[in-house]
Amino acid sequence: MTLIVPIVKINNNKGSTKNSTVYSDFKSTKTDNPNFRALTLEVSGDRAIKNLNWMGTDFNSAMQRLVAGITALMTQPFFDLYNKKTDEETRKTSCARILGKIIAGTLTGVIIRQVCISATKSFTQNEHTEAELVKKSKKTAEKIIKEFKPWQQCLLPKGELRHADFKRINKYRNAMGTFAAVVIMIFTNFLIDAPLTTHLTNFFVKKINKDEKIPDKKSTEGGNK
Numbered sequence: 001m002t003l004i005v006p007i008v009k010i011n012n013n014k015g016s017t018k019n020s021t022v023y024s025d026f027k028s029t030k031t032d033n034p035n036f037r038a039l040t041l042e043v044s045g046d047r048a049i050k051n052l053n054w055m056g057t058d059f060n061s062a063m064q065r066l067v068a069g070i071t072a073l074m075t076q077p078f079f080d081l082y083n084k085k086t087d088e089e090t091r092k093t094s095c096a097r098i099l100g101k102i103i104a105g106t107l108t109g110v111i112i113r114q115v116c117i118s119a120t121k122s123f124t125q126n127e128h129t130e131a132e133l134v135k136k137s138k139k140t141a142e143k144i145i146k147e148f149k150p151w152q153q154c155l156l157p158k159g160e161l162r163h164a165d166f167k168r169i170n171k172y173r174n175a176m177g178t179f180a181a182v183v184i185m186i187f188t189n190f191l192i193d194a195p196l197t198t199h200l201t202n203f204f205v206k207k208i209n210k211d212e213k214i215p216d217k218k219s220t221e222g223g224n225k
Helices: 046-057 061-081 088-123 127-135 166-208
Strands: 003-011 027-029 036-044
Touching: 046 166, 061 088, 061 166, 088 166, 127 166
Parallel strands: 003 036
Antiparallel strands: 027 036
């Protein structure tokens, strides 16, 4: 079996003024190991490089949870609704239940993760994070913090990480925020997700069945006696 690993090569040509994305063909790279082969994809263009950097730096677990939720919302309800192995009433109930679960889980998962990740920013500051804020025009150079209070670095372990570059700090923030969110969601699954799922399930059951006519009482009794 040959293991194929894709490698993205970024052509960061500063002299280029093109904003379009240019993809070259996949090129096979030979290695000393006959069971390993790399496929290199060269990407050039300012916009493409910016998007790749964003995916590697700013695409956090909250965004990943949102993508997973949207994907589930576009697929799973239809599987239940068109499952011919069950009766119509069961299909509709299953569809309503899965809609409630997906929406409730996605809302709480995205919000809690993003809040936790954003909260870690106040406690993981250093000279590189301040420089990044100036770079993104969220602060002026005059307002850069040069001396940090203990609480502003309380989540940064002493040593190399305290003076790490922004990319490494950002990954650390995402990891810490995601871990805190997982702990919090152990409790919110019972306090928020469960009742919200029930409420949404009942709402969708009513919506799905709203066009159904109430059966005639006489017809259910076998007609007039």
